Amino acid sequence: MDQSKEQRILNSVSYNAVKGDPESVLDCIDNYCSQKEWAMNVGDEKGVILDKVVEEADPTIALEFGTYVGYSAIRIARLLKPNARLLTIEFNPEFASIAREIIEIAGLSEKITIIEGHSQDIIPQLREKYQVDKVDFVFLDHWKERYCPDTILLEECGYLRKGSILLADNIVYPGAPDFIKYIRSHKSFDCTNYPSHLEYMKVEDAMEKAVYMG
Numbered sequence: 216m217d218q219s220k221e222q223r224i225l226n227s228v229s230y231n232a233v234k235g236d237p238e239s240v241l242d243c244i245d246n247y248c249s250q251k252e253w254a255m256n257v258g259d260e261k262g263v264i265l266d267k268v269v270e271e272a273d274p275t276i277a278l279e280f281g282t283y284v285g286y287s288a289i290r291i292a293r294l295l296k297p298n299a300r301l302l303t304i305e306f307n308p309e310f311a312s313i314a315r316e317i318i319e320i321a322g323l324s325e326k327i328t329i330i331e332g333h334s335q336d337i338i339p340q341l342r343e344k345y346q347v348d349k350v351d352f353v354f355l356d357h358w359k360e361r362y363c364p365d366t367i368l369l370e371e372c373g374y375l376r377k378g379s380i381l382l383a384d385n386i387v388y389p390g391a392p393d394f395i396k397y398i399r400s401h402k403s404f405d406c407t408n409y410p411s412h413l414e415y416m417k418v419e420d421a422m423e424k425a426v427y428m429g
């Protein structure tokens with residue numbers, strides 16, 4: 216059976232990255248995906264925007280939708296303070312398993328919990344099953360049609376607090392028009408757009424930050 220692209224990314228990280236060094240894992244994935252096979256990681260250009268927003272949020276509890284191979288989970292978790300945690304949701308079991316191995320190579324398994332399932336099913340369970348009270352930072356990078364309903368669900372479940380920061384990938388490409396329409400017209404969110412480019416391509420993309428005002 217032929218290996219998947221995601222398995223080939225894991226092979227490259229396993230062979231080339233320095234164990235326990237998150238930066239070397241990120242560099243390895245970026246090099247592989249820009250030189251060998253494109254993959255939908257947030258990448259190094261939008262990754263710098265992600266870094267800045269995570270540093271601004273300085274979250275104790277961070278949440279991510281769409282783990283994929285764990286690139287953005289590593290980007291986020293490497294910046295977290297000692298007792299801070301990242302919960303990342305992935306519904307594809309093969310991707311979740313590959314992400315678990317790549318996160319282990321980065322030495323960040325203690326800071327990151329991968330939850331297998333659909334965001335809409337997991338969000339209502341976060342309080343009881345994962346002892347989540349409030350979420351300080353959310354990175355949306357899953358199905359683009361789920362950005363809007365899942366933001367509403369987070370608010371309805373009471374996980375957002377004054378100052379909670381949401382950051383959404385792919386606002387231009389593939390795009391999340393209903394999310395943008397909703398979040399920019401909702402009085403409780405203060406939005407900022409960050410123009411950038413699609414990972415590893417010269418195609419225009421952008422990220423949107425939305426601060427919950429309570």
Ligand SMILES: Nc1ncc2ncn(CCCCCNC(=O)c3cc(-c4ccc(F)cc4)cc(O)c3O)c2n1
Nearest residue numbers: 255281304305306332333334335356357358361385389
């Ligand atoms: N509900 C739920 N809960 C949990 C989940 N876990 C996973 N999923 C499903 C996630 C499916 C992948 C999402 N990501 C993308 O589709 C994506 C695509 C491109 C892209 C593609 C082709 C092009 F030609 C150009 C750009 C670039 C990006 O940066 C992207 O992030 C879940 N869903």
Ligand SMILES: [Mg+2]
Nearest residue numbers: 257356384385
């Ligand atoms: Mg993305």
